[in-house]
Amino acid sequence: xxxxxxxxxxxxxxxxxxxxxxxxxxxxxxxxxxxxxxxxxxxxxxxxxxxxxxxxxxxxxxxxxxxxxxxxxxxxxxxxxxxxxxxxxxxxxxxxxxxxxxxxxxxxxxxxxxxxxxxxxxxxxxxxxxxxxxxxxxxxxxxxxxxxxxxxxxxxxxxxxxxxxxxxxxxxxxxxxxxxxxxxxxxxxxxxxxxxxxxxxxxxxxxxxxxxxxxxxxxxxxxxxxxxxxxxxxxxxxxxxxxxxxxxxxxxxxxxxxxxxxxxxxxxxxxxxxxxxxxxxxxxxxxxxxxxxxxxxxxxxxxxxxxxxxxxxxxxxxxxxxxxxxxxxxxxxxxxxxxxxxxxxxxxxxxxxxxxxxxxxxxxxxxxxxxxxxxxxxxxxxxxxxxxxxxxxxxxxxxxxxxxxxxxxxxxxxxxxxxxxxxxxxxxxxxxxxxxxxxxxxxxxxxxxxxxxxxxxxxxxxxxxxxxxxxxxxxxxxxxxxxxxxxxxxxxxxxxxxxxxxxxxxxxxxxxxxxxxxxxxxxxxxxxxxxxxxxxxxxxxxxxxxxxxxxxxxxxxxxxxxxxxxxxxxxxxxxxxxxxxxxxxxxxxxxxxxxxxxxxxxxxxxxxxxxxxxxxxxxxxxxxxxxxxxxxxxxxxxxxxxxxxxxxxxxxxxxxxxxxxxxxxxxxxxxxxxxxxxxxxxxxxxxxxxxxxxxxxxxxxxxxxxxxxxxxxxxxxxxxxxxxxxxxxxxxxxxxxxxxxxxxxxxxxxxxxxxxxxxxx
Numbered sequence: 001x002x003x004x005x006x007x008x009x010x011x012x013x014x015x016x017x018x019x020x021x022x023x024x025x026x027x028x029x030x031x032x033x034x035x036x037x038x039x040x041x042x043x044x045x046x047x048x049x050x051x052x053x054x055x056x057x058x059x060x061x062x063x064x065x066x067x068x069x070x071x072x073x074x075x076x077x078x079x080x081x082x083x084x085x086x087x088x089x090x091x092x093x094x095x096x097x098x099x100x101x102x103x104x105x106x107x108x109x110x111x112x113x114x115x116x117x118x119x120x121x122x123x124x125x126x127x128x129x130x131x132x133x134x135x136x137x138x139x140x141x142x143x144x145x146x147x148x149x150x151x152x153x154x155x156x157x158x159x160x161x162x163x164x165x166x167x168x169x170x171x172x173x174x175x176x177x178x179x180x181x182x183x184x185x186x187x188x189x190x191x192x193x194x195x196x197x198x199x200x201x202x203x204x205x206x207x208x209x210x211x212x213x214x215x216x217x218x219x220x221x222x223x224x225x226x227x228x229x230x231x232x233x234x235x236x237x238x239x240x241x242x243x244x245x246x247x248x249x250x251x252x253x254x255x256x257x258x259x260x261x262x263x264x265x266x267x268x269x270x271x272x273x274x275x276x277x278x279x280x281x282x283x284x285x286x287x288x289x290x291x292x293x294x295x296x297x298x299x300x301x302x303x304x305x306x307x308x309x310x311x312x313x314x315x316x317x318x319x320x321x322x323x324x325x326x327x328x329x330x331x332x333x334x335x336x337x338x339x340x341x342x343x344x345x346x347x348x349x350x351x352x353x354x355x356x357x358x359x360x361x362x363x364x365x366x367x368x369x370x371x372x373x374x375x376x377x378x379x380x381x382x383x384x385x386x387x388x389x390x391x392x393x394x395x396x397x398x399x400x401x402x403x404x405x406x407x408x409x410x411x412x413x414x415x416x417x418x419x420x421x422x423x424x425x426x427x428x429x430x431x432x433x434x435x436x437x438x439x440x441x442x443x444x445x446x447x448x449x450x451x452x453x454x455x456x457x458x459x460x461x462x463x464x465x466x467x468x469x470x471x472x473x474x475x476x477x478x479x480x481x482x483x484x485x486x487x488x489x490x491x492x493x494x495x496x497x498x499x500x501x502x503x504x505x506x507x508x509x510x511x512x513x514x515x516x517x518x519x520x521x522x523x524x525x526x527x528x529x530x531x532x533x534x535x536x537x538x539x540x541x542x543x544x545x546x547x548x549x550x551x552x553x554x555x556x557x558x559x560x561x562x563x564x565x566x567x568x569x570x571x572x573x574x575x576x577x578x579x580x581x582x583x584x585x586x587x588x589x590x591x592x593x594x595x596x597x598x599x600x601x602x603x604x605x606x607x608x609x610x611x612x613x614x615x616x617x618x619x620x621x622x623x624x625x626x627x628x629x630x631x632x633x634x635x636x637x638x639x640x641x642x643x644x645x646x647x648x649x650x651x652x653x654x655x656x657x658x659x660x661x662x663x664x665x666x667x668x669x670x671x672x673x674x675x676x677x678x679x680x681x682x683x684x685x686x687x688x689x690x691x692x693x694x695x696x697x698x699x700x701x702x703x704x705x706x707x708x709x710x711x712x713x714x715x716x717x718x719x720x721x722x723x724x725x726x727x728x729x730x731x732x733x734x735x736x737x738x739x740x741x742x743x744x745x746x747x748x749x750x751x752x753x754x755x756x757x758x759x760x761x
Contacts, residue, residue: 009082032075039082040066076579114145127196134192144181147199148190156185233257240572252578256567273549281533282542289528294546302497303452308427314350316424328421335374335381338364386412407458431747432537439540480505560592614679622751639732647720703735
């Protein structure tokens with residue numbers, strides 16, 4: 001309909017112009033008047049529809065200006081206004097279609113059917129008929145219809161619909177796959193673990209529908225602006241008529257004050273922002289949440305699973321005299337295979353990562369709060385929070401001290417009633433968390449608060465690294481809600497969490513943000529914003545987009561209003577005829593709507609664009625970090641052995657550490673200096689952005705060379721000398737700390753720039 005209206009009004013304007021050119025002014029006026037009437041009818045309908053919705057705004061000015069041009073015989077101006085109205089509406093509709101493209105594509109891609117194995121054949125069934133346990137077939141290029149586990153040997157999957165990341169992932173049999181993922185390989189079989197309605201993609205679609213249907217506060221602000229703009233327009237038009245005695249001036253004022261698509265620039269900017277955010281793997285329930293996120297100044301964060309990975313990992317293994325670290329880990333992980341506890345899973349994962357062959361346990365029993373006991377290779381092994389003797393051995397006392405300082409949890413290992421070792425586990429900080437906090441500060445967050453149910457020690461350690469303003473540990477869900485409400489009373493507050501216990505606090509905040517990739521359904525349902533990818537830095541991206549969209553929306557609306565008011569002044573003074581005013585108003589409307597569409601583009605404060613080659617380099621060095629991280633413990637283990645006086649074992653460990661440094665670590669560092677850092681110079685604004693890392697490489701080189709010299713001296717004499725022990729010990733501890741800091745800094749400053757790569761360090 002709009003396309004036909006545009007054609008009719010444009011044809012009327014052109015035909016009238018041709019008639020005037022060939023000396024038929026009466027025919028020209030008749031054609032222009034007809035074009036005015038063609039636009040007047042739908043314009044009147046739009047006004048009536050708005051009034052029925054309880055809205056009364058600037059569309060009234062459009063109708064009055066069309067009627068005015070007909071009344072005073074300004075037929076050319078009427079034809080121009082008709083073209084302006086029709087093209088403006090068409091432009092606004094096209095802009096909104098473009099702005100909502102990503103949201104609509106999300107809805108349109110939702111699968112309607114699934115192919116289910118039935119006996120010896122395959123049947124196509126409605127998606128709602130799929131139940132947990134059904135085996136489904138997903139062909140190449142098809143979307144996984146429900147949350148499931150892979151039953152095929154392996155699968156290649158594209159998770160970009162969920163995460164915004166185009167990197168393909170490979171999963172093996174038994175691994176979980178979320179609905180919404182695209183099969184990028186051959187046909188696979190999956191076993192449903194959830195129904196369609198409770199699966200990941202269905203939840204995202206529900207959020208997207210809400211996002212498309214919700215109006216933002218900034219849009220309501222535009223409506224309020226229209227409420228005073230209309231009486232102002234009528235006042236200026238009436239004053240011009242009374243002052244000059246010319247109805248033409250009043251009509252000219254009405255013509256230049258006809259911003260029908262003008263105030264639609266605000267919702268276009270907001271919807272553009274929603275579309276931009278959806279590409280980042282962030283689902284926003286609606287414009288209201290986006291606008292509130294854009295003006296928030298306080299952020300409250302949960303700890304576990306939000307700023308930390310939520311997946312504990314082994315940080316160290318301590319063995320008693322006569323036992324090796326490998327054997328302690330093997331026995332503990334073998335016993336823990338039957339335990340569902342998160343720490344037990346972390347111990348098993350650590351053993352698998354280190355290539356330890358596990359034995360099948362027997363007679364396993366588990367006591368809540370204590371741990372598991374099982375028979376492994378004829379030995380009775382107990383792992384967990386075991387009671388220590390009144391006078392613990394020195395190594396156990398030292399382990400307790402280290403655990404307190406490192407904010408780690410200790411899993412003690414007992415074999416046949418004898419304490420033989422301990423495994424220290426910690427929930428590591430997300431590598432992208434420090435950089436995210438800095439970007440949030442730059443985006444306007446002035447207060448960061450951490451609320452956690454964890455102990456004070458780990459919370460304070462994490463808070464110190466992130467620069468948190470206030471830390472509240474050992475908080476119950478009710479206390480979290482109370483604290484969030486108190487923060488909300490003082491400022492617009494964002495709450496970020498992932499667990500079931502965070503859902504009430506998310507609902508209590510001005511804006512609730514859920515880590516939805518691995519978080520609970522309850523927290524996602526309670527949240528206004530869901531991060532569908534397991535990356536905290538997407539929160540900073542979303543906030544920057546929200547602030548930019550809100551700024552552009554207000555800028556577009558206010559600029560258009562100011563320009564219209566200035567034009568009204570010239571028209572009231574008789575300096576701007578109605579026809580010229582119509583052309584000017586069309587230019588104003590077009591300008592502000594195009595300006596609103598800027599919200600679709602990447603802002604300056606968002607992550608820099610990286611070339612394909614640079615992304616490849618980051619992936620390479622990030623993968624090398626993951627491979628080397630466990631080997632860094634060789635350096636620390638050598639120091640521990642030397643510190644306890646076991647120089648023979650320390651020399652053996654030192655040989656392994658030196659081989660790792662010379663053959664793996666240093667080539668990696670040198671390759672970064674040669675290839676990665678120069679590639680990052682352009683997107684990061686110059687070579688100075690990586691200068692600090694290069695300086696750290698030089699210090700790593702120096703300490704590595706010093707360590708190698710100590711090893712050569714020890715090899716020449718057959719043992720580590722007493723005279724060299726002190727300097728060697730300082731060198732080992734210093735190198736380990738330097739490398740740990742260097743890895744963390746690179747991961748948060750450089751590797752986190754790449755979509756899809758946040759190392760789980």
